[in-house]
Amino acid sequence: MKSEPDSYAYADLARDGRTAWDGVRNYQARNYMRDDMRVGDLILYYHSSTKVPAVVGLARVASEPYPDPTQFDPRSGYHDAKATREAPRWFLVDIEPVRELERPVTLAEMKADPALAGMALLARGNRLSVMPVEPEHARHVLALAAG
């Protein structure tokens, strides 16, 4: 999962203990949360749009998928007039922190590592805020952080 640290950094998640991953308004990212994410699944937490883009933490899915409440709220910036409670359009999961990585694993480092070839995060033009990670890629990123 990607987040701009200026809006919600891994440290914010560590402080809060749990958060709803609301505001995702991309169908593919929604599908990953709604169809593929279940309680206990591990998450690489990536900081985007910052000086040194990097995976910085490990998190975990803390709820089953459910409708994003902000879609029903006219005062929310994420309000969707076409969504109804009977037919929600947007889904999310809650997530919780597991641990901060021993060190950030930078985008540049990951791009240069042949072991991570094919990782969705590294794909050209990728803009999804939620995307799958192959288990061996995740393990490799964690091993890099552990040195």
Next chain:
DNA sequence: GCCAACGTTGGC
């Protein structure tokens, strides 16, 4: 249904 215009994302 096509496609140009436009807006957003995000690395650099």
Next chain:
DNA sequence: GCCAACGTTGGC
């Protein structure tokens, strides 16, 4: 701040 990528919108 620039620009490439790409999703969305809207005219036809």
